[in-house]
Amino acid sequence: xxxxxxxxxxxxxxxxxxxxxxxxxxxxxxxxxxxxxxxxxxxxxxxxxxxxxxxxxxxxxxxxxxxxxxxxxxxxxxxxxxxxxxxxxxxxxxxxxxxxxxxxxxxxxx
Amino acid sequence: xxxxxxxxxxxxxxxxxxxxxxxxxxxxxxxxxxxxxxxxxxxxxxxxxxxxxxxxxxxxxxxxxxxxxxxxxxxxxxxxxxxxxxxxxxxxxxxxxxxxxxxxxxxxxxxxxxxxxxxxxxxxxxxxxxxxxxxxxxxxxxxxxxxxxxxxxxxxxxxxxxxxxxxxxxxxxxxxxxxxxxxxxxxxxxxxxxxxxxxxxxxxxxxxxxxxxxxxxxxxxxxxxxxxxxxxxxxxxxxxxxxxxxxxxxxxxxxxxxxxxxxxxxxxxxxxxxxxxxxxxxxxxxxxxxxxxxxxxxxxxxxxxxxxxxxxxxxxxxxxxxxxxxxxxxxxxxxxxxxxxxxxxxxxxxxxxxxxxxxxxxxxxxx
Numbered sequence: 001x002x003x004x005x006x007x008x009x010x011x012x013x014x015x016x017x018x019x020x021x022x023x024x025x026x027x028x029x030x031x032x033x034x035x036x037x038x039x040x041x042x043x044x045x046x047x048x049x050x051x052x053x054x055x056x057x058x059x060x061x062x063x064x065x066x067x068x069x070x071x072x073x074x075x076x077x078x079x080x081x082x083x084x085x086x087x088x089x090x091x092x093x094x095x096x097x098x099x100x101x102x103x104x105x106x107x108x109x110x
Numbered sequence: 111x112x113x114x115x116x117x118x119x120x121x122x123x124x125x126x127x128x129x130x131x132x133x134x135x136x137x138x139x140x141x142x143x144x145x146x147x148x149x150x151x152x153x154x155x156x157x158x159x160x161x162x163x164x165x166x167x168x169x170x171x172x173x174x175x176x177x178x179x180x181x182x183x184x185x186x187x188x189x190x191x192x193x194x195x196x197x198x199x200x201x202x203x204x205x206x207x208x209x210x211x212x213x214x215x216x217x218x219x220x221x222x223x224x225x226x227x228x229x230x231x232x233x234x235x236x237x238x239x240x241x242x243x244x245x246x247x248x249x250x251x252x253x254x255x256x257x258x259x260x261x262x263x264x265x266x267x268x269x270x271x272x273x274x275x276x277x278x279x280x281x282x283x284x285x286x287x288x289x290x291x292x293x294x295x296x297x298x299x300x301x302x303x304x305x306x307x308x309x310x311x312x313x314x315x316x317x318x319x320x321x322x323x324x325x326x327x328x329x330x331x332x333x334x335x336x337x338x339x340x341x342x343x344x345x346x347x348x349x350x351x352x353x354x355x356x357x358x359x360x361x362x363x364x365x366x367x368x369x370x371x372x373x374x375x376x377x378x379x380x381x382x383x384x385x386x387x388x389x390x391x392x393x394x395x396x397x398x399x400x401x402x403x404x405x406x407x408x409x410x411x412x413x414x415x416x417x418x419x420x421x422x423x424x425x426x427x428x429x430x431x432x433x434x435x436x437x438x439x440x441x442x443x444x445x446x447x448x449x450x451x452x453x454x455x456x457x458x459x460x461x462x463x464x465x466x467x468x469x470x471x472x473x474x475x476x477x
């Protein structure tokens with residue numbers, strides 16, 4: 001993937017720009033694999049993910065709006081968040097290095 | 111033919127309802143609720159009983175509106191906000207269309223306006239939050255609170271971060287206890303209140319963290335009340351649905367705070383961290399418990415949560431607040447009919463206009 005290429009677009013939900021490694025969480029079995037500072041990529045967050053959310057460097061979700069759970073929590077934590085990308089969990093893979101621009105709602109390859 | 115007075119009255123009613131629907135439009139334009147609600151969307155649960163509870167309350171209104179007002183005043187104002195459109199409007203429409211309940215459009219409109227009036231008497235800001243605030247307390251009380259409360263400066267990043275984590279652990283706990291759709295049963299967000307020196311106060315009140323009537327949980331904290339002071343230009347706005355919308359991340363903007371857990375003031379970083387860890391653990395365990403429930407169990411639990419938020423109302427009438435046998439019989443009879451119907455609906459994001467139509471008491475649209 002060329003550096004700087006736009007991989008995904010979604011709804012900008014919490015501003016800030018951060019670079020980091022992707023961790024896709026599809027179900028509760030994946031929870032224990034999440035490490036501090038990774039970018040949480042999931043269909044939508046739920047309250048069982050509370051500990052993961054507080055360790056995430058950014059959040060990217062398939063669905064959601066400006067007042068959805070990941071959006072509200074990200075703004076509280078001051079981390080970038082892009083919601084409503086529709087296909088983040090399909091396009092982004094574990095370990096991929098990406099840049100999340102929460103102000104523009106864009107995910108770049110790095 | 112309508113007289114001039116009648117025409118004036120009806121146009122004033124329309125005007126109020128249009129403002130309410132503008133608030134609905136604004137709130138739902140930022141939501142993707144038909145797809146994101148956890149563990150179910152509101153209609154997956156409410157469709158089983160919304161007409162029963164709505165007509166129960168409506169009958170009490172018709173019997174004696176003053177007593178009904180007193181009973182409704184025992185509920186939090188945010189419960190009134192949420193129940194208004196979810197229960198009273200859609201529930202009465204459903205009761206009328208499906209079950210022949212005798213409520214005319216005029217009666218439903220009048221009942222809606224009756225609840226607007228109750229809310230109006232209890233708040234300080236604009237009733238439909240079109241000014242993007244939820245101001246409940248009078249200015250004088252806020253000034254007194256600002257003086258009386260013990261404020262701790264959020265002097266470094268570590269403390270700001272820990273407070274954010276405490277907030278998200280509490281939000282998650284509330285979510286796991288009351289589901290996404292019924293969180294006003296346990297918490298409310300008020301403000302922003304403007305205070306001196308270009309600052310604002312936001313109140314996060316987690317007033318029922320221990321609903322023993324719903325869950326067999328052991329939480330040593332019944333409530334946590336957080337008063338948070340930010341610069342006025344932080345851009346904090348609240349919508350009709352009591353969601354906080356901020357144009358900027360909040361954590362770094364926090365100036366000072368006053369946190370009261372049960373009745374104890376919390377100031378030290380270690381105490382805040384210990385609270386965050388405690389609530390995070392509870393939230394995680396509680397959410398995992400919910401994730402293990404079957405759809406039918408979620409429907410029944412959601413129904414109980416829904417009725418629980420009217421507990422004080424039914425207590426006022428000295429009646430049992432719990433869902434009646436009729437409600438449970440209907441759930442057992444219909445099984446997953448509405449659950450599946452609205453689950454298939456989850457693939458699409460609904461437009462705000464859908465909700466505007468749904469919550470307009472002047473039509474028969476029920477989705």
